[in-house]
């Protein structure tokens with residue numbers, strides 16, 4: 012197997028709301044395509060074998076490990092990366108919660124945790140601390156000891172719920 | 181030495197939990213790590229690595245590699261002709277054997293994963309195809325894989341020049357009459373404690389991007405290192421370049437924890453390849469290489485003997501320390517770092533009147549080691565804490581009480597190891613930690629659990645940690661290059677905004693925030709007016725980087741001094757312009773005003789304008805521009821942070837799992853520049869300490885093949901294993917540093933293994949089993965619990 016003999020393909024996918032077309036080697040991972048073909052370097056790689064979760068993005072709304080997906084598998088799909096969380100340059104509530112609770116130190120794992128939490132909370136808005144801790148345990152962080160990441164996600168979830176209840180009344 | 185300037189009246193930032201200035205960038209994906217940098221015409225490198233633990237490389241055929249589509253070049257050691265990386269100690273040959281680490285191995289390989297060739301291709305996928313096409317033939321030699329094998333009388337030699345596979349063998353202390361003390365003591369205890377090999381495991385693997393800048397006539401290397409200036413020095417040495425022809429730049433860095441504070445061979449090879457090819461070359465280490473072929477850590481053996489009087493006072497400590505350093509000595513610290521650290525600091529927080537120690541560094545056919553967060557202290561603290569636990573059992577004393585009777589309480593205290601400890605809160609932290617667990621009812625719960633047949637254990641560890649290692653402390657090690665001081669430069673521009681440049685480099689420790697807090701307070705500036713520049717060898721003459729919890733204690737002190745000097749210049753300028761005495765001026769909220777007439781003064785902006793744009797207005801004898809530089813070094817023995825950790829664990833029958841029910845850390849790092857940051861350092865450190873105590877271990881098979889090649893085998897703990905941690909702060913300001921801060925980077929990692937192991941052993945108390953080696957895995961717990969159940973049955977009435 013080598014780069015010349017593998018077939019090149021045209022792949023269209025929607026990244027952060029914009030339709031993109033990329034010609035690529037069929038063995039190229041989604042992570043490499045996002046990072047190096049599309050210049051979205053917010054998504055990080057720390058293991059390339061599906062364990063650490065640093066490369067987590069949302070594919071059709073669900074957290075997925077972009078190191079384990081070939082870019083061709085994203086054909087026709089909606090991909091969201093960390094760059095989409097604060098389109099207007101202002102931190103989203105989730106990002107702000109990470110800042111408020113010191114949920115990051117070196118920040119290398121952070122995009123993966125943000126996308127994991129974003130996808131998780133969308134599906135489980137009522138999640139409590141225990142479930143959040145469980146969900147968060149699918150990604151690795153070497154700096155924080157996790158507690159402050161759990162704090163951040165928990166507070167963000169609670170604030171979102173409070174907000175919703177406020178709307179209902 | 182006067183240790184502090186009078187604090188400016190507007191000092192409000194130091195000590196407050198201001199939000200991190202790093203966060204917006206990192207949270208939005210706008211951080212810039214090495215692999216985020218792509219440049220035109222860039223090539224990609226990967227390394228052909230040795231597949232045998234010990235052997236002679238009889239042939240290395242790269243012709244098929246060069247045929248692989250996309251591959252541009254492949255170089256061996258002979259092609260690149262680089263000098264070896266050699267670190268040194270000024271010690272006699274019977275104590276220390278220097279060994280070089282070749283950038284690429286030439287004929288002899290010493291561990292699986294050692295690089296023997298570099299392959300460069302148009303894209304990373306092709307580079308990986310390329311290394312698979314390499315054909316290497318080895319004459320396999322029997323590998324040396326354990327301490328016992330290395331020290332066996334007829335052991336094969338890892339380095340021909342090092343008999344007995346011993347690279348360092350020193351006996352630093354031997355109190356006269358110590359044998360007599362042991363002979364006469366009413367109580368002696370023995371501890372044998374081994375710690376597993378670990379991987380520091382920053383989430384971002386190592387990496388480098390090197391390119392020749394023709395205009396500057398410089399090889400510019402972006403790399404994730406904790407010591408950019410030392411990488412520059414070694415790179416120039418290896419390639420035979422003037423040091424000015426190399427520039428090392430560190431962008432954002434995804435953790436380091438020590439393994440990035442040594443110079444790696446890969447970044448040198450990448451630099452050489454870029455020079456050779458005239459094109460930029462990037463190398464990003466993959467996780468497999470990071471786990472197997474990068475620098476590892478720990479793996480030490482402590483044989484301790486201690487004598488006590490009948491009241492539980494320690495009388496003497498006799499120690500034999502053996503550190504398995506793997507195949508090579510790291511630059512700049514050498515293989516001496518671990519045994520020398522342990523030997524000189526082992527008595528720790530205790531009043532040990534007599535002390536003898538032998539420390540050895542041995543070499544084996546495993547990946548080399550580098551300092552890892554804590555450096556020997558997690559190990560010696562664990563061993564010494566086991567000594568006190570043992571003695572407490574022998575003498576029927578409470579484990580906390582025996583510590584209370586032995587910790588140093590008068591400061592400054594000069595120990596049997598000739599180290600003078602600056603003031604700390606050893607006893608206070610112990611008392612508060614115990615009180616917290618008692619008040620929360622853990623002792624009651626433990627008793628209740630015992631009645632229900634459950635196994636709860638409570639464990640502590642007390643320690644101090646030398647943080648502000650200055651030149652003097654490192655010089656005692658007799659290193660050929662001696663770390664210790666650091667430099668800072670401050671520069672105010674025409675708008676009154678300040679740029680601070682340091683020789684330290686943050687890789688998660690929030691220096692952009694904390695260094696700015698220090699400088700802003702010193703000058704009476706708002707935080708947003710200050711920006712930190714770090715990690716660029718072109719921006720500051722020299723720096724010793726970030727390791728050993730030194731950055732705030734030493735780098736931060738340099739920043740305060742430099743800012744202080746600039747403050748003096750601003751005041752002098754004001755005095756000249758307003759024609760008032762210098763003494764009448766004070767810095768206050770973005771301006772310099774008159775002490776007794778707050779209305780009268782000049783803003784920093786006005787002063788900066790004069791200094792640069794209206795030099796015609798400068799008072800006679802005043803120089804234009806507003807910059808200042810300063811250095812700082814801790815004199816004497818440096819600063820000592822301290823802490824007590826208290827842990828409650830439950831052992832689960834059936835699975836042998838250890839669950840941490842409660843974790844309290846009472847820490848004292850002097851003045852906490854930013855308490856949130858300090859807590860973050862504590863928690864992260866504790867997580868790594870727990871990892872070492874219960875989970876992580878790098879293992880090898882009988883041939884020396886690494887068994888942990890991915891995260892499936894190397895069990896780094898997740899949020900499910902690391903508990904919430906309560907942190908109490910005590911504050912004993914340092915009298916030595918400019919800020920009163922001591923350093924907080926490593927304490928968590930140092931305290932956790934001992935506390936966790938002690939808690940496990942407390943829970944195992946009914947079984948009579950005591951475990952002394954880490955990691956403690958479920959198998960051993962299981963075995964101990966089964967034994968206990970068995971004995972229980974035997975002794976139960978029929």
Ligand code: FES
Nearest residue numbers: 057059061064078
């Ligand atoms: S990089 Fe994808 S899971 Fe680790």
Ligand code: FES
Nearest residue numbers: 116120152153154
């Ligand atoms: S913040 Fe560094 S790895 Fe998570």
